[in-house]
Amino acid sequence: MRNLRAAAACAVTLSLALATAACGGGSPTGGGSDDSPKTLTYWASNQGASVEVDKKVLQPELDKFEKQTGIKVELEVVPWSDLLNRILTATTSGQGPDVLNIGNTWSASLQATGALLPWDEKNFEKIGGRDRFVESALGSTGASGQDPAAVPLYSMAxxxxxxxxxxxxxxxxxxxxxxxxxxxxxxxxxxxxxxxxxxxxxxxxxxxxxxxxxxxxxxxxxxxxxxxxxxxxxxxxxxxxxxxxxxxxxxxxxxxxxxxxxxxxxxxxxxxxxxxxxxxxxxxxxxxxxxxxxxxxxxxxxxxxxxxxxxxxxxxMVAGINLAVFKNTDNLSGATEFVKFMTSDAEQKILNQAYSSIPPVGAAQQDPAFNTPANAVLKDTLAKSAVALPQVAxxxxxxxxxxxxxxxxxxxxxxxxxxxxxxxxxxxxxxxxxxxxx
Structure with missing residues (x-):
């Protein structure tokens, strides 16, 4: 995670107050559907040195996904200074992307709005199962005792x-x-x-x-x-x-x-x-x-x-980025397929190498590319001495x-x-x- 606006506090309070009435995504019915099976909108967080760097990293992978599935992904890289406010506006207006990156420390707060798709065992099975992800990363996906509000994408320390x-x-x-x-x-x-x-x-x-x-x-x-x-x-x-x-x-x-x-x-x-x-x-x-x-x-x-x-x-702190789906997306099956693609072993290796982060997917984390001296420090920190920020609403x-x-x-x-x-x-x-x- 990086930067937030001071005004976000007011926006969060508003979103929580309206949580039972609104959720993001494109469906006016408030529930996920498959009305737009060939398109997805994706808000990515700015992970690289600039928005342009992120576009160069992500677009080839999105093109690969389209070639495999026939689903076109419309990408917007959102600066950290805007991301939380943009998400909160989407949760209250009902107009947002299908899939988005969230800072993992926001998981419990955004979970409390009711806007995000819960990742229960059934949904996890669609992307290969919960046990593919390392436990430390799953610890920053929402409040304890509830189904995660998102799945881990990049782990950092x-x-x-x-x-x-x-x-x-x-x-x-x-x-x-x-x-x-x-x-x-x-x-x-x-x-x-x-x-x-x-x-x-x-x-x-x-x-x-x-x-x-x-x-x-x-x-x-x-x-x-x-x-x-x-x-x-x-x-x-x-x-x-x-x-x-x-x-x-x-x-x-x-x-x-x-x-x-x-x-x-x-x-x-x-x-x-x-x-x-x-x-x-x-x-x-x-x-x-x-x-x-x-x-x-x-x-x-x-x-x-x-x-x-x-x-x-x-x-x-246990740093990282999670991938979430707005619950009322117009392409629920496509959004789930996209999450499966982005968290696949192959994509996890590509994306986390590009951002010098650690894959939260266990099999990908074992790749020799993540055994460099630099990554050894980060992996050791995540395993032994990093603590999740409070997972409270x-x-x-x-x-x-x-x-x-x-x-x-x-x-x-x-x-x-x-x-x-x-x-x-x-x-x-x-x-x-x-x-x-x-």
Whole structure:
């Protein structure tokens, strides 16, 4: 997942309020049919360095599907800044695509609208069975105890990307394994005239992904066991402050990154301006921007101490993209066939190689192409130290509210205003007040 608009919170609330009355797709009857057996509309998320890159990756595969089935797929690649709002508008208007990509962390929220086709055992059998997918990926497909709202398409994890030459020139012998080591390495890198760590302070989604991991490392959750928001507990405040302090106190994140949005920090890293980057499965993006794979290394995201693992040693959220079908599509059988095609072993290898992600389909994941050193770090993270974001109906509002709160705290740093425990708690309290009442 990447970027969201702050306005998404209002749209999500509206969609949930109307969930029983509306669902997306093209059928005015509100139920799936096969009135348009030869056409499908598909909203793909922007996975590559640009929309044009995605079109070049996807169109040959869609042409292949048409040749095999006779079904033409009309593709639209939707930027992350627009995708959630577009989906929510479709759920309330009843006018949307047949098939679409969703960020896996939105699964429970979109499931609650009632707009998406549930993937019960019968539907899973149509695409080869539920057991084809790895369990960690299925854990981010909807609320516990309910049939998934989507099926996994691409699996990703965060890693620490580091410029080998910049670190070596600064006398840093290995990538930092803890945040304290990163701060110390950053002092040497900064003294050598380079920027230390790229971030996207104006990108709410990137912000919330990072502070979620910091919270886990401090033994904290943003929600109580019964699903109520708990954004202002002491450990969450400590976690958010530690992340913002990478700019405010430690001077690791450049102040200018407070205004960075989608992909700007990746571009800086690719151009050799920044020594390190925290990103999801970035290799394909970096390659498309001209950075040689020999120029950088990939290491696990740092932890507070020790090595990554479960519990407080978590170092990534379970990132990824799911594939969903609007329940009232005009081509239900074709949409199901398309999902089967996109999650087939062969297509999973092609698509996940193109996006440097990991196939959530077990058989495809075993292909030698996914046993590179870079993929080894990502696969190990997904297997041992990644944690799914809360699979609650209000998850989308949580991402927007907390991610925007962190964005505003970074803006405070850029404006020269102090960031204190009190100001962090106040920002999180404001975010919590934006959540729907229970």
């Amino acid at each position: 965060y890693a620490l990307y580091y410029n080998k030459k910049i670190l070596a020139d600064a006398g840093v012998s290995r990538p930092p394994a803890t945040w304290a080591e990163l701060v110390e390495a950053g002092k040497k890198i900064a003294a050598d005239g380079k920027q230390v760590l790229g971030a996207e302070g104006a990108n709410p989604t990137e912000n919330v992904h990072h502070v979620f991991v910091f919270a886990k490392q401090h033994g904290a959750d943003f929600f109580t066991a019964d699903g109520k928001p708990d954004f202002t507990n002491d450990n969450v405040v400590t976690a958010v402050k530690q992340y913002v302090d990478l700019m405010a106190k430690d001077k690791a994140i450049p102040v200018g990154n407070a205004e960075y949005a989608q992909n700007q920090s990746v571009s800086d890293f690719a151009k050799g301006k920044t020594a390190m980057l925290l990103w999801q499965s970035a290799s394909a993006n970096l390659k498309s921007q001209g950075m040689s794979e020999d120029a950088y290394g990939i290491a696990p995201v740092p932890v507070q101490s020790g090595t990554p693992g479960a519990g407080a040693q978590a170092n990534s 209000d998850e989308s509002q949580f991402e927007t509210a907390v991610g925007t709160a962190v964005k505003e705290l970074f803006a405070d740093v850029a404006a020269g205003r102090p960031v204190t425990e009190a100001s962090v708690k106040s920002a999180l309290e404001k975010a919590q007040q934006q959540m729907p009442a229970k």
